[in-house]
Amino acid sequence: MNIETTIDTKQLVTPQANFPQRLHALRMSMAQAGQDAALLFSLDNLRYLMNYSGEAAYGLVTQNAMYLITDYRFLEQAQEECISERIPTTVICRDRDRQNLGQAIAEILQIEKAIKVWFEAEHISVAMWNAIAVENPYCLFTASVASLEQQRKTKDAWEIAQIKAAAQIADEALAAIMPQLQVGVSEAELALELDYQMQKRGSAGVSFATILGFGARSALPHCIPSRKRLQAGDLVVLDFGAVVNGYRSDMTRSFIAGKSSPLQKALFDTVTAAQQAAFERLRAGVAAVSANAAAAAVLNASPYAQYAGPGLGHGLGIKLHEQPFISAVCQEYLQENYVVTIEPGIYIPNYGGVRIEDDVLITEHGFEFITHAPKNFELEI
Amino acid sequence: MNIETTIDTKQLVTPQANFPQRLHALRMSMAQAGQDAALLFSLDNLRYLMNYSGEAAYGLVTQNAMYLITDYRFLEQAQEECISERIPTTVICRDRDRQNLGQAIAEILQIEKAIKVWFEAEHISVAMWNAIAVENPYCLFTASVASLEQQRKTKDAWEIAQIKAAAQIADEALAAIMPQLQVGVSEAELALELDYQMQKRGSAGVSFATILGFGARSALPHCIPSRKRLQAGDLVVLDFGAVVNGYRSDMTRSFIAGKSSPLQKALFDTVTAAQQAAFERLRAGVAAVSANAAAAAVLNASPYAQYAGPGLGHGLGIKLHEQPFISAVCQEYLQENYVVTIEPGIYIPNYGGVRIEDDVLITEHGFEFITHAPKNFELEI
Structure with missing residues (x-):
């Protein structure tokens, strides 16, 4: 039922998307700004950084680790898309009835010993952010000033x-x-x-x-x-x-x-x-x-x-x-x-x-x- | 090219959507909460309250007036959809190069002499909200706790x-x-x-x-x-x-x-x-x-x-x-x-x-x- 196109499908596979470079650039920005971690709320940025194309997910990046928090609906998809040698993501499946998002984030930030934390203020509602912040009273949060959006302007x-x-x-x-x-x-x-x-x-x-x-x-x-x-x-x-x-x-x-x-x-x-x-x-x-x-x-x-x-x-x-x-x-x-x-x-x-x-x-x-x-x-x- | 369906298209027109009742209920909630105005950021709620089906728009409701702020791209659509006897909206066309959203809101809040203002904290990003709040230093803002979402549960x-x-x-x-x-x-x-x-x-x-x-x-x-x-x-x-x-x-x-x-x-x-x-x-x-x-x-x-x-x-x-x-x-x-x-x-x-x-x-x-x-x-x- 598909129609033939003249598209060279090889061009869609080779070269590969440069995921390691994207993560490296974000970590450089974080280091320059003295940030221990970055909280990501934009699905577009999760796709750019971790290859994730689902919904209902949140990202957390430190100098040593990268997490995706999602729930049972998107678990298999996240595991397929976001875990590889070039995309070293830890996928967390949250039970939304038992743990709110702020608590899930707090758990990771404590494991990672992160205090100074960037967050994507353009991509989280005031209500959701207040609920996250209240669960993380020991963190010092700063808006990340669209670091990934800056990167994304230049296409590979x-x-x-x-x-x-x-x-x-x-x-x-x-x-x-x-x-x-x-x-x-x-x-x-x-x-x-x-x-x-x-x-x-x-x-x-x-x-x-x-x-x-x-x-x-x-x-x-x-x-x-x-x-x-x-x-x-x-x-x-x-x-x-x-x-x-x-x-x-x-x-x-x-x-x-x-x-x-x-x-x-x-x-x-x-x-x-x-x-x-x-x-x-x-x-x-x-x-x-x-x-x-x-x-x-x-x-x-x-x-x-x-x-x-x-x-x-x-x-x-x-x-x-x-x-x-x-x-x-x-x-x-x-x-x-x-x-x-x-x-x-x-x-x-x-x-x-x-x-x-x-x-x-x-x-x-x-x-x-x-x-x-x-x-x-x-x-x- | 359309296919015939058995849908009775009359049912789609009669009865009418109950816009006056929706606005009345919101104003009752505002009065009970002692709020002079409500700022609306959810496009779904703008559709529910004002019949607006476009994008890039923001609402403001007081006991006496209802505003929709949009820009040139959606002006004609807003004028067609949101202005009638049953939907008494004032449509504002903002020049985005000359006035930021916070300034446009400030202008209306001053005309309406509104001090205590509800805002939809679930539907505005932290970054956008900070930019609006800084232009409105004399207002006392409170999250509106999903007043319209409560209404919307019961369908007419x-x-x-x-x-x-x-x-x-x-x-x-x-x-x-x-x-x-x-x-x-x-x-x-x-x-x-x-x-x-x-x-x-x-x-x-x-x-x-x-x-x-x-x-x-x-x-x-x-x-x-x-x-x-x-x-x-x-x-x-x-x-x-x-x-x-x-x-x-x-x-x-x-x-x-x-x-x-x-x-x-x-x-x-x-x-x-x-x-x-x-x-x-x-x-x-x-x-x-x-x-x-x-x-x-x-x-x-x-x-x-x-x-x-x-x-x-x-x-x-x-x-x-x-x-x-x-x-x-x-x-x-x-x-x-x-x-x-x-x-x-x-x-x-x-x-x-x-x-x-x-x-x-x-x-x-x-x-x-x-x-x-x-x-x-x-x-x-």
Whole structure:
């Protein structure tokens, strides 16, 4: 029932994800900050560090040990995924009826004699954290200031291969459903067919709930597919992605059902030019704000300035929206092997919108396209 | 392209969701607790209170006003969904580059002259909360102790209709894919077909990532569908649900590919008996722990006691796992119009598992089934 793709599946296995390097880098940061242990609450970070892809789990790292605390529902999965020579995790199965999470953490922190402890303040609720802290009165806790998120901005070769594979699946799925992008199809029908085609090609679910709007609804940057049916002359905005081994793609294409009006064409040309202006700035060492400014200059010089969406793009990887967030207030510099989206858009309420989004890999001297779907604007209907 | 279902779509519209009552109940709780305002961070609660189904939004309620703070991406959606006579929301569009969330909240709290403020400590990260609190030094904040989650346990007629519609979609989708549950099909292929059939029938995405395991993998309570193919004699555990207007269903069925062995039959009969024992306790006013004890007594008296999963079920609604959580330590009493799952299971590592799960509506004198798919254990292959 699976559909053949042209994906080279070898690229998904070789090279390996660099787990030892990731753990080493975290321990270096901990040592520099004088921390005995780090408490991890982000499932994305557990995947990055320990290869864990389940739910309901918490991590604890010291200079000598690495723990994953989960419960019976995910025990076998954790044992399969997180225990190997390259990923030396101790998996703890907690009986949630008999031990709260704070007590389980206290038990490990005492064994490890950890006093100064980092915790991921971005990834734990106030209520859960208060319940953990009260069980650990002898620890000195400090927010870890997104240490793993900093690491994750730079993708290794294995990670880049996964994102490329996800993008290729999305490219192929879009090509497969283009014949169905005809007058009369509904947003929900087309989005479902696209999601199905991505998963047929090996996407694990979808990168995010597919965004698809026809006509005036294309002006909604996060349009939820409805029963609205495509009419001749409608703008179409389609934003979607696939997932391979936990890594996501994210692409937007805009179309017009038939021949475009002068205004529609002008919107498309303006957004295309804004994206191109940003592309020309991309290379390692450039301030992200400079790419944003280049796109913004094109949008602001157009008659549609007031309808331009703020922000240019975002990092992409295990999470759909990762650092760096490329906007007018971004203080980051693009670096080699960052993967980011470039997605300028114009949204005219009650009329329609145009957004074009590609994923790119930042290289020493420029960038490489990760998304490849054609950008034909006018559909033959 | 949509498939006809037998769902009476009128039931989805009439009666209406009781938004005024929900807001009134929250304001009563606030008044009783002497709170001037409540800060809401749970998207589920924003949906429940304001009909908002987007992302990236925050709520603020006083005795006289109700606010939703979002940004340009969700502005039009918020205006459509959250502003009506019955849902008197003021929608605020925040420019995230110019105003942080804490400042936007401070502006409203000052207009509303609110000093004593509830906040949803379960639904905001430590990092975000610290950033909000620092902008609001004159407020006295208190955790709101899940006031809306308490309300949400009791479903109104409209909510019950949505859950029933979701369950019916799931029942019909399962019936549609049963012919494909044949030797040679892979877990991933079958799960994808099931998800597709649910969405064809109107499910908005799926209730949760479909759980499907063949053979020994059926012992994983949260098995992620893999490329493993069905073999004759395999146990099959299939756990899935649909979503209608934000409300979820959740059902598990277990099968055997062909004729069962005595052990397989014994597992199925034990789980069936445990579920039946729990059913017999269900009615308004009963301690949830008593239903759990009835099922546990059957499981514990069997030769498979050590392999029984802890816990019996959970509330179900906007969220997949809601209060009450029915386990040995549950302190709640079941009440009329609670919707809960009843899902005993036995999981034998490296052998296989059986789980049977139904959604039920608690009534004055008993309960009503919401899920209806047949429980035929042996498949004709």
